[in-house]
Amino acid sequence: MRRIVLSLLILVSIGYLSYRLFVGIHHDESLLVAMKRENQRDLEIPVEHALFEVLDQEFKDVREVTAACLTCHNGRGNEVMKTSHFQWIREEFVEGRGVIKLGKKNVINNFCIGVAGNEHSSMKCHAGFGWEDHKFDFADERNVDCLICHDQSGEYVKGNKMAGLPSPVVNLQKVAKEVGRPSKANCGSCHFFGGGGNNVKQGDMEVALLDCSREVDVHMSAEGGNMSCVDCHGDANHQIKGKLYTISSMDRNRVTCIECHTALPHDERTLNKHTAKISCQTCHIPTYAKVNSTKTSWDWSTAGKLKDGQPCHEKDSLGNHTYLSIKGSFEWGRNLQPEYTWFNGTAGHYLVGDQINPDQVVQMNSLNGNYRDLNAKIVPVKVHRAKIPYDTGRNVLIQPYLFSHNKGEGALWQDFNWEKACEKGMEKVGQAYSGHFGFVKSELYENINHMIAPKEQALSCVECHQKNGRLAGLTDFYLPGRDSNSIIDFTGKLLLILSLGGIAIHGSLRAFSASNLKRKKGRK
Amino acid sequence: MEKKLVYIYLAYERFWHWSQAILIIILIFTGFEIHGSWQFLGFETAVKIHNSASTALLILIVFTIFWHFITGEWKQYIPGTKNLLAQIKYYLIGIFKNQPHPTKKKMRKKLNPLQSLVYLGLKVILFPMVVITGLLYLFYRFPSDGEIRSLKMDGLENVALLHTVGAFLIVAFLIVHLYLITTGETITSNLKAMITGYEELEKDEQDDNDECQNNY
Numbered sequence: 001m002r003r004i005v006l007s008l009l010i011l012v013s014i015g016y017l018s019y020r021l022f023v024g025i026h027h028d029e030s031l032l033v034a035m036k037r038e039n040q041r042d043l044e045i046p047v048e049h050a051l052f053e054v055l056d057q058e059f060k061d062v063r064e065v066t067a068a069c070l071t072c073h074n075g076r077g078n079e080v081m082k083t084s085h086f087q088w089i090r091e092e093f094v095e096g097r098g099v100i101k102l103g104k105k106n107v108i109n110n111f112c113i114g115v116a117g118n119e120h121s122s123m124k125c126h127a128g129f130g131w132e133d134h135k136f137d138f139a140d141e142r143n144v145d146c147l148i149c150h151d152q153s154g155e156y157v158k159g160n161k162m163a164g165l166p167s168p169v170v171n172l173q174k175v176a177k178e179v180g181r182p183s184k185a186n187c188g189s190c191h192f193f194g195g196g197g198n199n200v201k202q203g204d205m206e207v208a209l210l211d212c213s214r215e216v217d218v219h220m221s222a223e224g225g226n227m228s229c230v231d232c233h234g235d236a237n238h239q240i241k242g243k244l245y246t247i248s249s250m251d252r253n254r255v256t257c258i259e260c261h262t263a264l265p266h267d268e269r270t271l272n273k274h275t276a277k278i279s280c281q282t283c284h285i286p287t288y289a290k291v292n293s294t295k296t297s298w299d300w301s302t303a304g305k306l307k308d309g310q311p312c313h314e315k316d317s318l319g320n321h322t323y324l325s326i327k328g329s330f331e332w333g334r335n336l337q338p339e340y341t342w343f344n345g346t347a348g349h350y351l352v353g354d355q356i357n358p359d360q361v362v363q364m365n366s367l368n369g370n371y372r373d374l375n376a377k378i379v380p381v382k383v384h385r386a387k388i389p390y391d392t393g394r395n396v397l398i399q400p401y402l403f404s405h406n407k408g409e410g411a412l413w414q415d416f417n418w419e420k421a422c423e424k425g426m427e428k429v430g431q432a433y434s435g436h437f438g439f440v441k442s443e444l445y446e447n448i449n450h451m452i453a454p455k456e457q458a459l460s461c462v463e464c465h466q467k468n469g470r471l472a473g474l475t476d477f478y479l480p481g482r483d484s485n486s487i488i489d490f491t492g493k494l495l496l497i498l499s500l501g502g503i504a505i506h507g508s509l510r511a512f513s514a515s516n517l518k519r520k521k522g523r524k
Numbered sequence: 525m526e527k528k529l530v531y532i533y534l535a536y537e538r539f540w541h542w543s544q545a546i547l548i549i550i551l552i553f554t555g556f557e558i559h560g561s562w563q564f565l566g567f568e569t570a571v572k573i574h575n576s577a578s579t580a581l582l583i584l585i586v587f588t589i590f591w592h593f594i595t596g597e598w599k600q601y602i603p604g605t606k607n608l609l610a611q612i613k614y615y616l617i618g619i620f621k622n623q624p625h626p627t628k629k630k631m632r633k634k635l636n637p638l639q640s641l642v643y644l645g646l647k648v649i650l651f652p653m654v655v656i657t658g659l660l661y662l663f664y665r666f667p668s669d670g671e672i673r674s675l676k677m678d679g680l681e682n683v684a685l686l687h688t689v690g691a692f693l694i695v696a697f698l699i700v701h702l703y704l705i706t707t708g709e710t711i712t713s714n715l716k717a718m719i720t721g722y723e724e725l726e727k728d729e730q731d732d733n734d735e736c737q738n739n740y
Binding site for chain 1: 535539543558559560566567568571575576577579580583584615619620621622665666667670671672674678679680681684685688689691692693695696699700703706707
């Protein structure tokens with residue numbers, strides 16, 4: 001008895017020790033609190049701008065506001081002019097192409113295709129004033145828009161179709177006196193509305209983030225971290241950290257979770273080991289577009305239909321446009337599961353003039369990486385699928401002319417004539433055009449990085465570790481619970497069946513012969 | 525020949541045998557859940573239990589290797605060709621004719637030549653294969669200097685597949701083992717012996733002499 005008790009005791013202690021070995025030690029909760037206190041910045045505006053005489057004037061032109069800012073903040077204008085917020089282009093190294101100049105200015109996407117030729121409308125989101133065409137002066141400091149990022153009155157808005165100039169109703173004097181560190185609303189005024197409406201393009205950045213629950217975004221929620229964009233997307237000399245890989249190509253100047261959370265943030269060893277191949281976002285953003293819908297597909301080929309000679313629109317039950325004469329048909333999604341892909345921080349892009357194969361889906365951008373790439377991790381993405389125009393004679397994508405102020409200039413949104421829009425658009429980007437167009441399927445990959453859920457809502461193991469889990473599409477590695485070798489499994493099962501069959505036969509033969517022997521004995 | 529109740533399985537040996545049995549059954553159950561063969565505990569729980577049980581088994585194995593060497597019990601597993609054919613013949617034919625076991629179980633020779641061979645195979649091939657692949661499975665990625673490093677291994681595939689092959693072989697062994705324990709003197713005599721340590725064996729002069737030597 002004593003031995004049995006002793007054995008059990010030993011067994012239990014071995015079990016406990018091995019359990020502890022895997023579970024590890026719990027982090028001290030106060031660490032997070034301490035970290036928060038340490039990183040909390042003083043958000044009070046250090047100076048009272050309202051008291052500056054230079055701002056106390058009737059501004060005729062918004063450029064005068066910029067000039068007034070620069071009287072104190074000298075040199076900052078030149079800083080901003082070097083950034084991609086102003087240039088919309090920068091030098092990037094792209095594998096297979098070398099060093100090229102790349103940015104919103106020249107890269108096309110499968111939403112509103114491209115900005116060239118459509119500046120009047122697109123430049124509403126340019127951090128400058130008056131970029132209407134190629135004559136825009138990138139060297140004039142007064143063309144920098146300080147207010148779009150620094151306005152804290154909430155009253156500064158850019159006008160529609162005004163090439164980046166503010167709406168005429170804005171009281172520039174009032175706005176100029178209420179400036180400060182960029183808030184969520186400043187960044188959001190452009191970044192929430194990519195693609196022409198709230199949450200249309202990105203899917204994980206939208207107005208709901210201005211006032212959301214922890215479940216929507218644990219960092220930005222007032223109940224959570226109450227953080228603003230620039231808490232993570234910090235800057236040096238106005239160069240904001242962070243990348244959007246629809247227009248970026250290099251693994252540099254990225255914002256990472258580990259800057260605050262360290263590379264090994266979990267209590268459990270097994271979870272920490274996953275960080276070698278899985279990005280934080282993969283598990284911690286179970287769904288995106290949590291509040292408002294995002295556009296998932298766009299069919300340009302149906303654009304241009306008119307009802308009684310007038311452009312028309314259709315909406316779904318949530319109020320999202322499903323058809324617009326100027327743009328075509330759309331599909332939307334809410335609370336979407338991301339798709340997943342390998343990503344090493346570098347990307348390739350379709351550039352104007354590249355040949356396509358119209359029988360294949362055109363990749364507008366390609367996120368590089370695979371399992372064997374040491375820098376690559378699995379990341380969540382939104383894939384936007386669209387049918388976009390291409391030149392059937394030359395097999396290149398077409399950048400159509402979309403926007404103009406007047407009818408008869410060939411812009412699709414005025415004249416609803418594809419043929420003219422294609423011809424005019426290609427002329428504006430300096431491309432030859434065969435005169436024939438068609439529509440081709442395309443995919444655009446957008447990294448999902450926001451809308452981090454509270455940790456309780458992170459993905460559980462089985463979301464991926466199963467046959468038809470979230471990673472079913474990534475097949476270049478062995479994933480326990482999903483993968484097996486059919487030959488080994490078949491042979492193994494056969495072996496077990498043979499063993500069971502063998503003992504069944506052997507056992508019944510024994511029973512049979514035993515009773516036989518008994519009977520023989522009995523007869524004797 | 526005269527029969528005698530012999531203390532054949534020592535206390536540690538029984539402790540080792542039964543805790544190993546429990547752990548292996550736990551490992552099979554959770555392991556095949558991780559493999560995707562069934563869902564019962566849930567993947568996460570299955571992994572946690574599998575990891576803990578494997579560590580416990582590893583500790584047990586280390587102690588048992590030590591025990592085998594200090595007691596000299598490892599010699600039990602030296603396979604011989606003597607009686608090997610006879611033993612196979614017995615299982616295939618003799619057992620049905622109620623013929624006696626060709627090998628006498630003794631304190632110094634607990635295993636028949638077929639058992640020695642199979643157990644040796646388990647101990648030097650199958651278990652090491654499963655243990656080594658298991659350790660690689662667990663530790664080929666490891667935290668070091670605040671980040672995760674990795675052995676130069678092209679993914680888990682080969683390791684996982686070998687681990688699976690081992691698992692199937694162990695289950696097959698378990699099935700046959702459970703059956704063969706019923707082939708003792710009576711159906712339950714082997715089982716009883718592994719529980720109590722005592723088994724009725726034919727008297728063996730040498731055993732009597734050895735008994736005090738082995739009984740620690």
